[in-house]
Amino acid sequence: MPSPPTPTFWHDVWALVRTIPPGRVTSYGTVGAMLGSPRLARAVGWALHALPPGTDVPWQRVINARGRISFRGDDIRGMEQELRLRAEGVEFGPDGAVDWSRFGWPARGGD
DNA sequence: ATAATGACTGAAT
DNA sequence: AATTCAGCCATTA
Numbered sequence: 001m002p003s004p005p006t007p008t009f010w011h012d013v014w015a016l017v018r019t020i021p022p023g024r025v026t027s028y029g030t031v032g033a034m035l036g037s038p039r040l041a042r043a044v045g046w047a048l049h050a051l052p053p054g055t056d057v058p059w060q061r062v063i064n065a066r067g068r069i070s071f072r073g074d075d076i077r078g079m080e081q082e083l084r085l086r087a088e089g090v091e092f093g094p095d096g097a098v099d100w101s102r103f104g105w106p107a108r109g110g111d
Numbered sequence: 112a113t114a115a116t117g118a119c120t121g122a123a124t
Numbered sequence: 125a126a127t128t129c130a131g132c133c134a135t136t137a
Contacts (some may be wrong), residue, residue: 010133029121032133039132041119046134049118064119071118078118 009035013047020061023089024105025098027065041065060107061082067098 020026032040045090048059060081066069071078082092090103101108 032119037133039120040134042117042132043119043134045118046116049124051118052133059118064116065121069118081118 002086009043010050011046013044013081014055014057017048017057017059017062020058021107022058022061022101024098024107025061025063025067025085025090025100025103026105027063027067029065030105031062061088067093067100067104068096 008038013031015029016034028041028044029038032038032045035044044062048057048062051057051059063081069078069081071081082096084096086092092098098104
């Protein structure tokens with residue numbers, strides 16, 4: 001079902017990101033994997049980069065595979081994202097890394 | 112159609 | 125541990 005060509009790619013990414021519950025975080029690779037391939041990470045990042053301001057997509061809940069914010073250069077956005085995640089209830093470790101097994105999404109069955 | 116870029120990822124140096 | 129190289133996919137020129 002979700003496997004249309006490219007133009008709708010962004011739409012799929014945003015739709016998936018919208019399904020991320022608050023207090024949870026996921027990685028570009030995970031989102032890409034849900035869309036078809038874990039290597040879509042770059043395309044996913046590109047899709048979020050194209051997000052308009054005032055969007056309803058919680059792009060802040062999407063971070064890199066290490067549970068950290070990477071961005072390249074836009075540190076302002078990165079700090080904003082961290083603050084937003086904290087407001088959602090996400091805790092950052094000593095390195096500023098998120099506990100994937102605790103706030104990662106999809107959430108583990110147990111808990 | 113080809114080349115270059117990018118909010119990624121993993122392995123190599 | 126930090127930096128660099130290379131692979132992958134979608135978008136833009």
